[in-house]
Amino acid sequence: MSSYDADPTSFDPFAEITAANPYRPADMTYNDYLKVPELLQLQALKSQPPHHDEMLFIVIHQAYELWFKLILHEVEKALGLMQRRQILPARHFLHRVGEIMKLLVQQIHILETMTPADFLQFRDRLEPASGFQSVQFREVEFAMGLKDERYLRMFNNRPDLRAVLERRLNEPDLRSAYYELLRQEGFDLPDDVTIAGLAENPAAAAQLLAALKIIYQNPIQHLPLYVLSESLVDLDEQLNLWRYHHVRVVERIIGHKMGTGGSTGIGYLQKTTVKRCFPYLWQVRSELTKGALTEVF
Ligand code: HEM
Numbered sequence: 001m002s003s004y005d006a007d008p009t010s011f012d013p014f015a016e017i018t019a020a021n022p023y024r025p026a027d028m029t030y031n032d033y034l035k036v037p038e039l040l041q042l043q044a045l046k047s048q049p050p051h052h053d054e055m056l057f058i059v060i061h062q063a064y065e066l067w068f069k070l071i072l073h074e075v076e077k078a079l080g081l082m083q084r085r086q087i088l089p090a091r092h093f094l095h096r097v098g099e100i101m102k103l104l105v106q107q108i109h110i111l112e113t114m115t116p117a118d119f120l121q122f123r124d125r126l127e128p129a130s131g132f133q134s135v136q137f138r139e140v141e142f143a144m145g146l147k148d149e150r151y152l153r154m155f156n157n158r159p160d161l162r163a164v165l166e167r168r169l170n171e172p173d174l175r176s177a178y179y180e181l182l183r184q185e186g187f188d189l190p191d192d193v194t195i196a197g198l199a200e201n202p203a204a205a206a207q208l209l210a211a212l213k214i215i216y217q218n219p220i221q222h223l224p225l226y227v228l229s230e231s232l233v234d235l236d237e238q239l240n241l242w243r244y245h246h247v248r249v250v251e252r253i254i255g256h257k258m259g260t261g262g263s264t265g266i267g268y269l270q271k272t273t274v275k276r277c278f279p280y281l282w283q284v285r286s287e288l289t290k291g292a293l294t295e296v297f
Pocket of ligand 1: 060061064065108111119129130131132133134137246249250253254258259260261262263264265266268269272
């Protein structure tokens with residue numbers, strides 16, 4: 001008999017549990033702690049009769065919103081640490097964000113198991129709701145330094161949501177915190193490191209690149225800052241990959257139709273793929289030279 005033919009009834013799970021009934025009625029349970037019953041009540045299908053795939057559509061979006069919540073929680077932690085010059089602890093939490101984002105890139109493809117024809121059966125029930133209105137997605141962008149105030153306009157009729165975004169707009173973000181950290185670590189940075197400021201001032205952009213080049217040309221000598229910088233590039237890369245994967249999934253499901261949020265759909269989404277939170281951390285790679293690496297081992 002091979003080990004794969006084992007009799008399933010020979011395993012008694014309760015033989016492995018010491019008490020006959022390990023839980024007392026007043027004990028905290030998994031369901032209580034995680035509020036599982038409440039969570040499972042939150043999937044309210046709009047289609048009539050209920051369309052099978054609408055459950056998939058709701059669950060995947062809700063899962064994204066939960067992960068966005070965690071990303072914001074972790075980014076806030078990392079920001080606090082960066083402000084206190086705790087470089088490696090900050091990197092620890094940013095690395096976690098990067099891993100979550102990798103999952104989010106993959107997760108979008110589950111939707112491709114839904115046929116375009118099936119989606120049409122309930123798509124009109126969504127209008128004008130759209131991922132466009134995901135406040136947490138916009139908060140993630142803002143927290144990473146992509147602070148485009150124009151998106152606030154979308155929430156003019158919802159002052160409560162607009163206030164959330166306005167708050168995030170006025171809070172420190174990873175971009176500004178990173179440059180502030182470099183300054184505190186002794187790097188000579190231009191006064192104005194805002195996206196607009198650097199775009200208008202080539203000398204300032206060159207000064208910033210020169211500072212980054214010191215880290216990237218000698219990564220081992222600046223290891224904590226180097227790994228932190230690369231974690232930021234990881235986040236930028238994953239967000240960018242998410243945009244690409246989302247736009248392809250959207251094209252596969254609705255083609256070139258307009259979005260339920262009122263945009264041109266693919267046309268709009270394609271244009272967002274040029275956004276970068278840390279363009280100079282990308283550009284510095286082109287500035288590196290072969291000879292200048294300092295051996296420290
Ligand atoms: C059937 C699947 C999906 C379709 C057809 C779709 C379609 C679209 C379209 C057309 C837009 C452009 C705005 C508009 O006019 O509506 C958009 C934006 C967006 N969608 Fe989706 N989407 C899908 C799934 C998802 C999922 C699962 C998420 C996860 C949260 C998501 C998040 C977003 C976000 C955050 C935006 C705004 C992007 C930005 O402004 O940069 N979408 N989507």
